Amino acid sequence: MTVDDAPALLRRMMEAAIAAADPATVLARHLPEKPKGRCIVIGAGKSAAAMALAVERAWPDVDLSGVVVTRYGHGVPTRRITVREASHPVPDAAGLAAAQEILRIAKSAGPDDLVLALISGGGSSLMPLPVPPLTLEDKIVVNRLLLRSGLTIEDMNRVRRRLSMIKGGGLALAAAPARLVTLAISDVPGDDSAAIASGPTVPDPTAGEDLTHLADRLRPDLPLAAREVLTAAPEPAARFDADYRMIATPKTSLEAAADVARAAGIRPVLLGDALEGEARELGIVMAGIAKSVAQHGFPAPAPAVLLSGGETTVSIGAAKPGRGGRNTEFLLSLAVASQGHKRIHAVAVDTDGIDGTEDAAGALIGPDMLKQATDLGLDAKTFLAGHDSYSLFDATGDLIRTGPTLTNVNDFRAVMIL
Structure with missing residues (x-):
């Protein structure tokens, strides 16, 4: 040498x-048994479109439909799964619309359907759905504050989950009673499923924590509505089983x-x-x-x-x-x-x-x-x-x-x- x-x-x-994390080569072997009925595909992240295409290629004979959202410029042509694009790392109106669409589709799933969630890094900002009374503008301000805060990714995700209706297991609860399987590409330390895209399909492990100290770290520019949510008395996390499969780490x-x-x-x-x-x-x-x-x-x-x-x-x-x-x-x-x-x-x-x-x-x-x-x-x-x-x-x-x-x-x- x-x-x-x-x-x-x-x-x-x-x-x-x-290449070791390319969905085209690694995703298929992690798919569950083919469903007898519909397969509804939802998802968010920088790799969501590529993952959706890999699902289409692996299951040409399955009744596939659904929506995923990825970063602008990261979309790929798909035939049966709709690909939306939105802003990253700061959320925008396109991401909000995609999140609403994804949640609506998840809620339409019946007990005989398979819901396949394709989750990868970046999904948190690409799928914003703020907890009332927060607005999208509030979430944009919070996201910008987080990006320059110096907080660890774990603390950023604590904040993001608390301020979202779809993260911290919200998407999984919407999909019930359908069978839900998550295929994920990890971009976080320790491959923590609750941190990848802020964990839309797994219970929030920090749901009962007091996040006042994190709200204080983000002052004085933290929107009042966000501070009210972060400092309110926390509620315990919803509990449910999660079939969560890491396809690349x-x-x-x-x-x-x-x-x-x-x-x-x-x-x-x-x-x-x-x-x-x-x-x-x-x-x-x-x-x-x-x-x-x-x-x-x-x-x-x-x-x-x-x-x-x-x-x-x-x-x-x-x-x-x-x-x-x-x-x-x-x-x-x-x-x-x-x-x-x-x-x-x-x-x-x-x-x-x-x-x-x-x-x-x-x-x-x-x-x-x-x-x-x-x-x-x-x-x-x-x-x-x-x-x-x-x-x-x-x-x-x-x-x-x-x-x-x-x-x-x-x-x-x-x-x-x-």
């Missing part, structure tokens, strides 16, 4: 991780990337699929581990690759931020902290193909990235401080643009030490 081979190998690892994607590394003679070190925290802080930590591998052969001798998944956060202060997502910010922090170490290469992407709100999935960097930036008259530390990682990597040519991948198992990070 040479330095020149590193970028291509990192790309192959990334592609293997994404961050762990399986990391293992697929590890197989590619082994085949190339690189030792994979799986650090976990649920790494959280500030993106720039994780970049510093990962740089330290990479330098330890290079200098001391610990926790593994080089050549090795550090593989991890999970969802970091980027907390924005009062200053107007530049352009970037959590993966490019992680990489820029890693590059600055490793000081252009000649043996360290890395890739980090959001597996849905969109890092934050930009048109890139992430970026790929090598030892010469900082020098390239300097030669262009750009100071990496200044761009990092301004949360402007996208702009820097765009200038150096290191961005990765995959377009929508139609799946989502959260972030994929690989730091290779030669």
Whole structure:
């Protein structure tokens, strides 16, 4: 393995991780027994349309109908299942209309029907149905507050479930008494079914918790109606059985990337699929581990690759931020902290193909990235401080643009030490 081979190998690892979560290849084997009557398909998420198409192809002889909603630009042509598109990460009127349609269809299911719920990351904002007296405008404000709050994804989902009529099991209750089977692609730490799209088909495990402390974290801009709901006396969760099947997870994607590394003679070190925290802080930590591998052969001798998944956060202060997502910010922090170490290469992407709100999935960097930036008259530390990682990597040519991948198992990070 040479330095020149590193970028291509990192790309192959990334592609293997994404392919391992492709509904076209993984969904069919998780389907339940074919129903004797109707199969009503509902769902939401960045992969919902691709999952719907996979169901149609697997069951050409089944009476299929239904509606799923996905992100703008993530739709695919289907024949029997209607695909709606809406906004992500901030909800819009199209998402509200789709949520109302999906709930109405779920309620139409009878005891002899099978309701198949296709759930993936992004479903929370794509299927907004606020609890009265909240309005869609209130939910939009809350969503924006959450995205810049620095809260963990678990706490964000606590808030989202409490403010929704469809999340936290609401969709499952609407589908009763029909048989309900959920097929899910996990994008959350620990593959928590209550967190994927905020758990529309599973009981809310935090229904009885006091969320006043989270309402306080979102002040002073939290809408009054939202604060009233979050601080009201909580009610216990509805209890019901859930047939919930994970068809793809961050762990399986990391293992697929590890197989590619082994085949190339690189030792994979799986650090976990649920790494959280500030993106720039994780970049510093990962740089330290990479330098330890290079200098001391610990926790593994080089050549090795550090593989991890999970969802970091980027907390924005009062200053107007530049352009970037959590993966490019992680990489820029890693590059600055490793000081252009000649043996360290890395890739980090959001597996849905969109890092934050930009048109890139992430970026790929090598030892010469900082020098390239300097030669262009750009100071990496200044761009990092301004949360402007996208702009820097765009200038150096290191961005990765995959377009929508139609799946989502959260972030994929690989730091290779030669």
